[in-house]
Amino acid sequence: RKEVEQDPGPFNVPEGATVAFNCTYSNSASQSFFWYRQDCRKEPKLLMSVYSSGNEDGRFTAQLNRASQYISLLIRDSKLSDSATYLCVFNDYKLSFGAGTTVTVRA
Amino acid sequence: EAQVTQNPRYLITVTGKKLTVTCSQNMNHEYMSWYRQDPGLGLRQIYYSMNVEVTDKGDVPEGYKVSRKEKRNFPLILESPSPNQTSLYFCASRTGTGELFFGEGSRLTVL
Numbered sequence: 001r002k003e004v005e006q007d008p009g010p011f012n013v014p015e016g017a018t019v020a021f022n023c024t025y026s027n028s029a030s031q032s033f034f035w036y037r038q039d040c041r042k043e044p045k046l047l048m049s050v051y052s053s054g055n056e057d058g059r060f061t062a063q064l065n066r067a068s069q070y071i072s073l074l075i076r077d078s079k080l081s082d083s084a085t086y087l088c089v090f091n092d093y094k095l096s097f098g099a100g101t102t103v104t105v106r107a
Numbered sequence: 108e109a110q111v112t113q114n115p116r117y118l119i120t121v122t123g124k125k126l127t128v129t130c131s132q133n134m135n136h137e138y139m140s141w142y143r144q145d146p147g148l149g150l151r152q153i154y155y156s157m158n159v160e161v162t163d164k165g166d167v168p169e170g171y172k173v174s175r176k177e178k179r180n181f182p183l184i185l186e187s188p189s190p191n192q193t194s195l196y197f198c199a200s201r202t203g204t205g206e207l208f209f210g211e212g213s214r215l216t217v218l
Contacts, residue, residue: 008147032205043197043209044150087149091205094165095140099149 003027006088006098013078013105020074021101023088032091033064033071037084038100044087047073078105109134113198113210120188121218128183128213130198136208138201139181140165141173143194144212150197156181188217 006023013019033050048055050062050071061074075082085100113130120126132139140155142165152165156175170192172184181200185192198210 006149034205034207036207041195041212041214043211044207045209046206049204049206089207094155095152095201095205095207097142097150099147 003096004088004090004098007101008099010102010104013103015078015080015105015107017078017105018074018076019078019103020072021086021103022070022072023098023101024068024070025088025090025096026069027090027092027096028066028069029092030090030096033062034089034091035060035062035071035073036087036089038087039084047086075103078103080105080107109208111198111200111208111210113196113213115213116211117214119216119218122189123187126185126188126215128185128196128198128215130181130183130210131179132181132198132200132208133179134200134202134208135178136200136202137178139175140199140201141171141181141183142197142199143167143192144197145194153183153196185215188215190217193217 035047036044037047038044054063059076063072083105087100088098090096111132137158141153142150151167154173156162196213199207
């Protein structure tokens with residue numbers, strides 16, 4: 001089993017839609033969790049950390065399910081500017097990356 | 108401004124010609140690392156450094172070297188580049204809480 005598995009998508013959604021996707025991890029010792037956003041050919045940038053109790057940042061909601069070993073990201077009221085690749089990152093003794101989920105928001 | 112700077116941003120070279128990609132951070136982070144990103148494979152760690160003079164192999168270290176003589180700099184060295192090292196490379200430094208700051212990337216083509 002891969003350390004990190006992430007649905008590559010692409011998710012092609014209309015503006016205003018809600019889109020959600022998960023990322024599973026195999027190492028139960030993972031201690032911290034993040035979602036990064038990467039625009040085409042640019043560097044990844046931190047979108048949000050993922051806390052045990054779940055957390056929101058505007059239209060973005062992140063959840064952690066330790067029992068099933070996955071994190072999720074939900075984007076509400078999608079904007080054109082949300083089009084990007086979203087990477088999940090797990091931190092135990094090292095950092096493990098998902099390959100990314102591509103989201104395209106269309107007008 | 109907090110940043111990670113890597114150079115060159117774009118490079119085309121030929122097989123066997125040694126090259127160095129520089130990386131510098133101004134945030135006084137102890138942890139720095141190098142990644143390569145290839146289509147469908149995501150980010151893979153090449154080498155990382157926990158502090159000055161402390162470096163260790165990541166998942167794909169073959170064909171690469173690094174050094175960490177000062178806290179701010181972490182150059183990536185390709186002693187004898189080969190075409191399979193054609194990739195997009197990112198340098199990053201990390202805070203104590205695990206947040207990564209990435210450089211803008213270096214796109215390398217080895218002919």
